[in-house]
Amino acid sequence: MYDAFEQSPYKNGRWIAPHNSEDIQNFYFRARTQFDLSDRLERAVLHLCADSYYLLFVNGLEVSRGPARGTHTHNYYDSLDVATYLRPGRNVIAVLVQCMNYDTFVAAPVQPGLIAEIDGVVATDASWEVSIGNDWRRDVESYSIQVGHSEWRDMRLEPLGWTLADDSVAWEPAWVIPLSSQLYAKKLLPRSIPALIERIIFPVDIPVVASVPEVADLCAVEISEWMLQEAYSTPSESRITGLATVLSGQEGNARIEPAPDGSGITIIFNFEAEIAGRFKLELTAPEGTVVDVCYNESVKDERLAIKHSQDSYHFVDRYVLREGRQTIGSSVYDRGFKMVQIVLRNFGSTVEIHKVSAIENRYPFVKRGSFHCDDMLLNRIWDVCCETLEACTTDVFTDCPWRERAYWVNDLIVENKTSLQAFGASEVHRRAFRMAFSEVREGELFAGVCPCPDGYDHLVLVPTNLFVVLMLKDYLMHSGDKQLIRELLPKITIILETFSRWTDDRGLVSPDERYWNFFDWSYELNDISLNGKTTSLLNYLYVMAMKSMLEMAEISAAKVDDTAYKLRISKASINLEECFFKQDEKLLSDWIDDDGRSSHSSQLAHAFALLSGETSVDNRKYFEDALSDTDILIPELYLHYFVFQAMQMCGREAEALGRIRKYWGNIVKTGSPTIWEAGIHECGKEAFGGDGSLCHGFATCPIAFLQNVILGIEPLTPGFESFKVEPRSLGLNSAEGRIPTPHGNIYIRWVSEGAHLNVELKVPRGTIAHVSSGSRYGEGRHFFKIKINSMPGGVIDCQNIDTVSQAVGVR
Missing domain, CATH: 2.60.120.260 (Galactose-binding domain-like)
Incomplete structure (x- = not known):
């Protein structure tokens, strides 16, 4: 034992x-x-x-x-x-x-x-x-x-x-x-994993200073309840002096004087950055002074909302001070914040604030990937998405710094690929996968959050157990790490066997209703539950997962019963459109029940159908059109990840870029340093009843689109041993960027010139670049032109002409 x-x-x-x-x-x-x-x-x-x-x-x-x-x-x-x-x-x-x-x-x-x-x-x-x-x-x-x-x-x-x-x-x-x-x-x-990077950050602004009434019972536990209700008033000028000195990052000399009525002082410090780490306050105070420290991301009604819609959310710590100089802040664990509010109470003599700072902890990513084009908005979106990923990665990928700092495995469907594209493969990816599989629960599935408290079966997220297969394929293609795939494929097989036991005589999956059939917040935000339902989304995703598993098994030379999986894929595929497609509306139904096909349809279901490769020739056009249908459910920022992939597949990249400019552009135009949890059905801090996060790693899918489509680089074989070069201009005049690979960085730069793109491409040793015209290039720096012809449906035909190479290429 x-x-x-x-x-x-x-x-x-x-x-x-x-x-x-x-x-x-x-x-x-x-x-x-x-x-x-x-x-x-x-x-x-x-x-x-x-x-x-x-x-x-x-x-x-x-x-x-x-x-x-x-x-x-x-x-x-x-x-x-x-x-x-x-x-x-x-x-x-x-x-x-x-x-x-x-x-x-x-x-x-x-x-x-x-x-x-x-x-x-x-x-x-x-x-x-x-x-x-x-x-x-x-x-x-x-x-x-x-x-x-x-x-x-x-x-x-x-x-x-x-x-x-x-x-x-x-x-x-x-x-x-x-x-x-x-x-x-x-x-x-x-x-x-390596040690985290610790960075000292100082506040840039003090948006609120106010007096608060004396509190009679400083032993009462319910701090957050009355903090949200206590009245504010303007303190006299003589009571607070030198407060701006603590913004310098040096030793400050702020002095706060006591008041005859015993009132306290509240101060909000704005760090203007999403921080996962520790707040530090160095001060000198009389014995018995009480300091309440509150954490959040934004100011509302001149205070931080520290008690939220869930009764278990009380984002406040308390410190009772000894006499003299001391430093306070969370002792051993991190807090997440962009703003910190302190409330000083119960002091009968002068309090001096010497220094205010934060110690940020982040995973030591190296920014190997880059993107730049002539549209400054897209450049800002790329940078803010990368900052969001960094802010959300500590000892593992986390959902957000402020509210949870939890490792939600479903978020990894986006975070895994976008961090691979922005930073390259690292130990944190292997750790994330191994952690998830160490938490396999009863029924051979793992929960959406890792670790997951015992008794939280409802947090077994059904689609996540299929997402993980797609995640591993993304990881394999970007990292070339076949060893991890061989290690985890047997565990994937066990998970897929659970789904097989849930299939009916049509080969369709109906999940256990105990579990959360969570795909994307667009459903929950519109009061729709998919729990226990036979959905088109899950069934097309099941087909995608089985196909990805077979591809990984072949690449890594792992033994699986490919005959059984091919039969399951075939059986499900034959019945998918028959069961879910509504001929009168030319749309997929999101689910079926005893009454037949539901009236509800979503863009996400059609994206899964297209990406599965199991759409009939007769109906494919309808599936493609559904990606643009605003009368059906549009996903939140999170699973636009799949909608953008489907749009890329069927030549609707221009529309995808328009959505990025609209939804992600709206966020960065506010000046936010990070991407929000929600920005379509609800927005920013007001989402989820005021619990919305302003920094969420699962909302960074524009990184994938900008690298795969605008720069046009995608791996064809594991570790980029061969990769595709098929840039799309989509109205831009120029773009350039680095793409990290295990062999070194790919560099591409293109400039639009009439009907051509003038391309500069650097190919690292050990890799082969495949241009859509059929040309191939090996190690070295190459210069060539791509002829662009707009074809029906938006498909771009690229042809190489006037090729010049600075190294011996493979043609």
Whole structure:
């Protein structure tokens, strides 16, 4: 049962915690050890893991925080060379640990625990000492259902000097968690991604400063309820001085004076960037001063909306200060924000604010991909989409920084491909796929969110289990990583077998109604549920997934029963149009039931049908026309990803580009640095009852369109060993960009000249470029012209003329 633990780097280290802490929720504890060294060490690798978060100090210096999020079956340990922090003589390793001790969308803890070891030097055992973090109050509001509790910390109770073992608090011997604990059953895996980039960001503006009434009961838990209702008034000029000095990024000197009536002061700091990280406020204050810290993305009615339509959303933390200078902000876990509101209360003498900043954490992407054309709006859309992806990627791809910071696997259908196009393949893609498959649930399906709390079967998103096949194919084509495909294909087979068990005698899939048949928010925002229904969307997607699986199996030389899949594809395809196509309306019905075909149709269903390759010659034109039909349901920003692919397939690229300019253009024209969660059926912050995110990675599909269509580059074989070159001008005069591949970057530049495109193409070594005219080019820089003829339906016929190459090409 514990083989996974025994194969980890821990030879002597065991999980430790305070005794009887295994059932306490929202639990903090400190652990430390002292040891002597006779000499300096050239190398000292500390392997460290906590369930669920840690903050590491070595000899009083903050060294690291972590770990990378795990799942119900895996924990990840960090390996840190701490030799530079150690010294001859006495040394202290100290760790702060936090565990919600219940499932959230970012952690799946077993119980509070810490395990650490430097081989031959020190390891967690009964010789360590621990102390319960009583400076954190446990019975507080939920911050969000996705993250856990808010933080309420009394700084007066912190054992100052504890990181150097120089405090006066009574510590107790660590409890060694017994081997019977499920902590030892979880696999301990090495961190599979590089360290995140930490960047210091300072606020650029202070949009609101106001006085707030004195609060009688500062022990009441319901902070967010009355914060949204408390009245604001204008403070006297003499009460607040020097506030603008904290915008410099240097040591400021803002002074806030107390008022005779006991009123407090509220201040909003605008960082003008979407941040996943930590807010830091350095200040000097009298003992007992209370600081409430609120997080959001925009100001509404001169305050941040910190309590939302879901009762579990209360985006506020509280700190009770000790006397003197101190720094406050979230202790071990990140917050997401663009704006931060602080409220200072209960101070009887001057409060001085010295510095306001944020520490942003992002995955270390390299911006290998690029796009630039003569339309500045499209350039801005590309840049904002890339910024959105970066803001949404930390230790894995996440939906948004502010509301959840959760890894929604369905979002990866867009984030996976667009990040591959913008940044190239990296470890975070492999980690994302392996994490998802480690959470396979009862019924051989995985949930939409990873990790997913136990008992949340409704978060098993049916289409996501088919999307993942398409995601892996995108990953294979862009990365060339056949090893991961061979590793995961057996698990894909199990998932597809579940869908096979859901098929009827027509070969059509009707999913288990317990699960969420979620495709795109356009349905839910229009009060439409697809749960348990036999839908055209899911069935065409099922065909697409089976075809993609067979293609990957052939490419990676994996063994699958291709005969069985071909029979399933054939059986479903024969019946799809017969069951779903409405002859009188010339549209696909979104679902069928006992009463026959529903009256509801969507652009998305027709996109899936076209992309599946299973449309009849007689009806294909109707399917293509439906992509432009505004009388049927148009998808939200998210799954325009598939509609744009279908438009590209049938020569409607100009219309797709028009939608990008309209919907994504409307967002960037507001000055937003990132792309919103919703921008069609509802918009921005007002979407989802005020819970709408202003930064959502799943809304970045224009990256794919601009690279595949305007630049015209797509892989034909895994890893771009061969790739297509078929740029579309669509009214533009010029475009250029880089496309990352495992062999190096492809570079393309074209300029429109009458009926031709003058093209410059750089082909990396080990790849072959295939131009639509039939010409092929190998390594080197090539110059040629493409003749453009507009054909019926918008299809572009490209011919190469007057070709000149600076390297020996393959013709």
